[in-house]
Amino acid sequence: MRVLVASFEAQGKLIEEDLSAAEDLEALARSVTSQFEQYVKLNRKIPPEVLVSVNQIEEPAKLADTVASHLALKIPDKQDLLEISSVQERLERVYSLMEAEIGVMQVERKIRSRVKRQMEKTQREYYLNEQLKAIQKLKLLVDI
Secondary structure, eight states, rough: OOOOOEEEEOOOOOOOOOOOOOHHHHHHHHHHHHHHHHHHHHHSSSSSHHHHHHHHHHHHHHHHHHHHHOOOOOOOHHHHHHHOOBHHHHHHHHHHHHHHHHHHHHHHHHHHHHHHHHHHHHHHHHHHHHHHHHHHHHHHHHHO
């Protein structure tokens, strides 16, 4: 019996984050947090407790990474985010991705609502037609 053992080796390099323009970062972080609140309201898959923890994050870089981890993103988009060393650019990209996702979710919600209304209308019409048929049968029986 032969046993194959695979070993992997990796090298990492710490990338310094660009934290310039602290005032801009603060404003951008607030915008990202506010946008994330709207995202959580539309996305039922994210528990509300996540919003509480995101509101407590004070470091802009950590905020960008945490919010991004909760977004429904494709792998290439996640990889692109990981490669952005500027915190401001990363926050802006997260904001942009969230904005696009919120737009899609709002359209989905409108479609679901419209389909639901149409189904309810169809069911109501069917029910009323069945009632009408029953009344007509009763009338025929009474007339006999």
